[in-house]
Amino acid sequence: MKNRIVLLIVVSVALLASCTNIREKTEAMEVFNINTEVAESAIKRILEENSVTDTIALYAGVNQVAQQWKMKNGTADEFVEFCSSNYASTPELRRELFNKLSVAFETIWGGYNKMHVELKKPMHLDGDPLTQADYIFGAYDPSSHLSEDLYNNKIAFMTILNFPFYTLKEKEERGDSWSRLEWAYARLGDIFTPDPPAKVKQMVADAEATAEGYIADYNIMMGHLLAEDGRKLFPEEMVLLSHWNLRDEIKSNYANVPNNLEKQRMILKVMLHIVEQTIPKNVINNSSYDWKPYSNTIIVDGKESETTPEGARRYEVLLNQFRAQQEVDKYSFAYPDAISRAFDGAMQIRVEDIEQMFTEYVSSPKVAKVAEMISKRLGRELEPFDIWYDGFKSRSSISEEALSAKTKSLYPDAQAFDKAIPMMLRRFGFPAEKAEELGGAIVVEAARGSGHAWGASSREDMARLRTRLSKGGMDYKGFNIAVHELGHNVEQTISLRDVDYYLLNGVPNTAFTEANAFVFQKRDLQLLGYSNSDPEQAKMTELDIFWGSYEIMGVALVDINVWRWMYANPDADANMLKEAVINIAKDIWNKYYKPVLGGEDLPLLAIYSHMINTPLYLANYPLGHIIEYQLEKFYQGKDWAKEVMRIYSIGSVAPQKWMMEAVGEKISTRPMLED
Ligand SMILES: [Zn+2]
Incomplete structure (x- = not known):
């Protein structure tokens, strides 16, 4: 007996030792092992071996590979060898590599997208009760190891070397003189940006989960x-x-x-x-x-x-998010802080541009005019909570029952809506042939949940319109939402199939697809045979959007300034952060809200839960409406369906460039303020 225990101890000590060994080895393999001298020597060798035309791209490419190359990818010598033998030295070789990568990525992403769509069908579509297997496949991500695989087989490094990443600033400075092909090259450079190590990602996930839990359990x-x-x-x-x-x-x-x-x-x-x-x-x-x-x-x-x-729990949770982002900062050479990652990176609009737009809006004299209307409607002076005034709800002159009766008879099931898409698009003014083509590229299915528009990732695949049908067919509310989703699907299809380079497919960010969805949704009555949208109703919708944007832009400004403060005061504790948030929120209130709604020193704008659980995202909400307004203004007096086809085939260039090409001016709140 005693012997067995000793033996067990010996075995477990040995196991423990080998575990530590494996861990140490694995950690050693994750170390970045290329310094600037090695990178320099690779550049020197490439310059000796080739006549390089674009030295800026060469330096960027080699240095970026060096930044991401780890011990497990090879030694310093192997790094130099890799760079030298994989550098596409002539424009022809570069173009050839681009074509190959483009075809390969369309195959990979398109294939994974189809797998996602199929595996999640039981979760997404109306049907039998869900089983355990459905839930597991619904949560399963077949592409979760893709990025790792592409680093391991060095496709990622080949891409970075020849198509380096450019920051938003660089894209904006140099992008105007880029050809479409050069823009596509730049988009290739966006694919493999450095990923923080697993333990940092875990820190971020933990901080987010804590915040999510804190917010989800905060009931009054x-x-x-x-x-x-x-x-x-x-x-x-x-x-x-x-x-x-x-x-x-x-x-x-x-x-x-x-x-x-x-x-x-x-x-x-x-x-x-x-x-x-x-x-x-x-x-x-x-x-x-x-x-x-x-x-x-x-x-x-x-x-x-x-x-x-x-006490300060709310701000402790936020501080925790900040600390996790500070860890990410260490690995993010392109966008060194959370603010630039959210704006320059994800939204691709500079935070200064957003601030300038929002400030112009919330300080506009139009706000006081709308406030006056609200005050008249309420028959009293406004109070601070009227920031959430909800009385501009549009009421159509046609009763909702009558509309629902019509939509239910026209669309008893998803197939009926599917078949009608070409007819609907023709009513909007799309040429017959295009309407037919788009109809063929969009599949309508009955959703289990609230519905969505899921685009394809390869040109031969379909976009999917998932819509909720009530008993007896599609009621008017469902129809109105389905037309919104149709706007997404039309955008998704045009911006995938009609864009000249696959790598430029899509739109710059989600606000741009929302804009087209709003444009469609607003015209839904046309599709039911009514001459046009009710002007009174349209006016109410506009006022509702105007007031909602006034509210959320203030919240977004608080959010941005709070993160600036945290970066300026990295050692602050939760109590100091609390004071700071309250002061920032009061300051913005006093400047832009007190004159209209009263209430001295109110930190009300800091109430949004998004600030705690999904910080730096709020600015995305009003952007869709801002873009929609600019597009609508531009469509006036034009063949708008034709413009939709032109504009959404611009693809995923930088947002400001997209807007310039679409309507001839940068993103601006002016059209919204003028009306
Ligand atoms: Zn939408």
């Missing part, structure tokens, strides 16, 4: 809120998630319901407690206590009692 028990005189204003069982449900409850109280104003004011007070973290810890997600938000006391055993505030 509305039935336990008390006015100072002890009355309960909200239904006993009402539970609202911050901030979305709280905001929506403010919105729904614009209807003529009892105590509406009192309820809206109380929700505002609750929101401020959340931002300032004075909210009692034990009223969050907890229905054991009644809470008086005005005196900020809770009721314990029938008596008012002082309470422990949440």
Whole structure:
């Protein structure tokens, strides 16, 4: 017995030792092993062996390969050898490599996309009850090892060497003189940018998951809120998630319901407690206590009692996100901080451009004019929560029942909508042949959930329009959304099939496809045989978008400035961050919102949950509408279907260049402000 134990210990010590060994070896293989001298020597060798025409690209290519080359990819000598033998030294060789990579990537991405589509069908399409296997395949990503494979077989390095990455700044400076082919080369350079190591990615994922969990569990028990005189204003069982449900409850109280104003004011007070973290810890997600938000006391055993505030947890969670991004910074040579990754990288618009646009908008005199209209409609002075005014909802002159009766008889199932696409596109003014071609490239399927538009990734594949059908066919709400999705599918198909180079397929960012979806959706009545959209309804929709953009742009400005502050104060703790967020939010409120809505020093704009769980994303929301407005203005008096075909075949160049080519000016809020 004793012997066996000794033996076991010996074996496990040996196992432990070999495990550490393997780990050490694996870690050693992950070390970057090419210094600048080695990179220089590779460049020197290439220059000696060839007559290089584009030395800027050569330096960029070799240096970028060096930045990403690890011990496991080869020794320093092997690196030099690789660069020398894989450098496409003439324009002809470079073009030949480009063609090969282009065909290969279309094959790979197109194939993976088809696998995704097929494996997720049970999850996405209306059908039998889901089984465990459906859930597993639904979550499975067959392409998750693709990037690793392409680094291992050195296709990634071959691509980087010959088609280096350019930052947004470089693309904007040099891109105007680039040919379409050179733009396609530059897009090839965007594919293999450095990835942080797995442990850093894990840090980011953990920080995001913590934030997600924090936000997802932040419910306010509305039935336990008390006015100072002890009355309960909200239904006993009402539970609202911050901030979305709280905001929506403010919105729904614009209807003529009892105590509406009192309820809206109380929700505002609750929101401020959340931002300032004075909210009692034990009223969050907890229905054991009644809470008086005005005196900020809770009721314990029938008596008012002082309470422990949440403190700074909200900002601790945000700080945690910041710390994870700081780790990513170390591996991100192109975009060295989270702000530039979100704007220059993902959106491809400089943060200064966004700030300038948003500031121009929120400080426009038009805001006061719209505010005056709202005040008149409400019959009172505006209050700060009216930032969520919801009364500009369009009401069509045709009743929704009549419209639904029509859509249900026209579209009893998904197939009927599918068949009708060419006819609908002809009604929009697309030439018959193009309408037929687009109809053939889009498949309509009945969705299990709310529906979506899923584009193809290769030119011979189809785009998919998933739409929800209610009993007895498509009701008008469903039809209206399906026309929105059709706008996406038409964009997806044109920007894939009609773009000259596969690598330029698509649009610069999601706002550009949203814009076309809005353009289609707005014209849905035309498709039902009504002459045109109701002008009164269109005006209401515009005002609604205008006011919504005013609100969200302020929130986005707070978000941006908070991240700037964190980078300027990297050693700050959660309490300092709390003070900073409150001050930034107050400052923006006082400048652009107080003049219209009142309320001195209100940090209300910091209430958005996105700031905590998906920071630096908010600016994307208003952008789709800004672009839509510019396009609509441009379409006026023109054959808009023809323009859609031209504009969406520009493909994925930089956003500002796309806009210049599309409508002759950069992205701007002016058309929106002028109307
Ligand atoms: Zn959409």
